Amino acid sequence: MVKISQKTRYAVRALMRLKTYGPDGATLRQISNAENIPTKFLEQIFSALVKANILESKRGIEGGYKLKKDLREISLYDVMKAVKDDVKVARCFDFAQNECPLMPMCKAELFWRKIQERTMKVFTETMLEE
Amino acid sequence: MVKISQKTRYAVRALMRLKTYGPDGATLRQISNAENIPTKFLEQIFSALVKANILESKRGIEGGYKLKKDLREISLYDVMKAVKDDVKVARCFDFAQNECPLMPMCKAELFWRKIQERTMKVFTETMLEE
DNA sequence: CATAATTCATACTAAACTAATAGGAAAATC
DNA sequence: GATTTTCCTATTAGTTTAGTATGAATTATG
Numbered sequence: 001m002v003k004i005s006q007k008t009r010y011a012v013r014a015l016m017r018l019k020t021y022g023p024d025g026a027t028l029r030q031i032s033n034a035e036n037i038p039t040k041f042l043e044q045i046f047s048a049l050v051k052a053n054i055l056e057s058k059r060g061i062e063g064g065y066k067l068k069k070d071l072r073e074i075s076l077y078d079v080m081k082a083v084k085d086d087v088k089v090a091r092c093f094d095f096a097q098n099e100c101p102l103m104p105m106c107k108a109e110l111f112w113r114k115i116q117e118r119t120m121k122v123f124t125e126t127m128l129e130e
Numbered sequence: 131m132v133k134i135s136q137k138t139r140y141a142v143r144a145l146m147r148l149k150t151y152g153p154d155g156a157t158l159r160q161i162s163n164a165e166n167i168p169t170k171f172l173e174q175i176f177s178a179l180v181k182a183n184i185l186e187s188k189r190g191i192e193g194g195y196k197l198k199k200d201l202r203e204i205s206l207y208d209v210m211k212a213v214k215d216d217v218k219v220a221r222c223f224d225f226a227q228n229e230c231p232l233m234p235m236c237k238a239e240l241f242w243r244k245i246q247e248r249t250m251k252v253f254t255e256t257m258l259e260e
Numbered sequence: 261c262a263t264a265a266t267t268c269a270t271a272c273t274a275a276a277c278t279a280a281t282a283g284g285a286a287a288a289t290c
Numbered sequence: 291g292a293t294t295t296t297c298c299t300a301t302t303a304g305t306t307t308a309g310t311a312t313g314a315a316t317t318a319t320g
Binding site: 005006007038040041044058059060061062063 | 279281282286287289
């Protein structure tokens with residue numbers, strides 16, 4: 001099953017939800033309640049999104065999270081990368097680099113390269129809001 | 131990690147390898163040796179490819195497998211479907227159908243639909259040989 | 261017909277990965 | 291100083307994937 005991880009899916013929903021709170025943002029708890037996402041799990045996700053410069057955080061009472069970018073500027077790939085949901089759909093993983101017995105460039109490798117490129121293109125070009 | 135299953139990856143390599151044996155095809159053992167794929171695992175894969183009408187098989191001594199279609203006519207999606215490596219990259223799995231609290235059509239759902247469509251397009255349009 | 265080589269069918273095990281939980285530290289406001 | 295929030299990181303539980311195992315059915319050949 002080729003699928004995008006729950007982490008990424010939660011992240012996307014949470015970001016979209018966060019936007020509805022306007023420029024002042026919201027707390028983790030507000031988002032996790034609104035979207036029915038396990039609070040502690042979302043915490044890890046938001047932490048990663050902060051590191052990726054997608055969110056801005058402030059601690060303490062009156063703290064919370066704000067979007068640091070417009071949804072139009074955030075691609076699915078950005079989110080996946082932030083939460084470490086790698087997109088290695090199809091590179092040639094069957095042999096360690098430079099050890100493929102069919103090197104320098106077997107047909108399968110060429111094929112997987114194409115798939116990888118085309119899939120990446122979809123993920124990098126599809127923005128959370130278009 | 132978004133990736134295509136080992137089953138599908140083996141299948142692609144095996145099909146490409148099979149082609150090199152010409153119109154008479156080859157046995158499971160030949161392919162599994164040549165590609166270094168666990169024989170019994172490949173057996174399951176080939177069985178699925180036969181059911182999907184991608185391969186033709188003949189039992190007994192002198193038996194083996196033959197391609198039933200040209201590689202140009204087999205898409206990655208065909209292979210994935212055959213080996214049950216579903217492509218549900220991104221439909222809205224977060225709520226059971228008709229139970230999404232954001233229905234009739236939340237922003238996330240729209241987003242995932244786009245991703246799903248675009249990814250499917252890549253997989254159905256990329257052929258094993260182009 | 262007996263034998264050997266092959267595909268077919270299905271159940272089981274092991275390994276890897278993902279999702280979720282847990283506990284407490286650090287910061288900010290009042 | 292108390293409370294509310296984010297931050298950090300380790301552990302557990304659950305699910306999925308990869309691989310192994312066993313044996314039946316089929317077919318060519320001597």
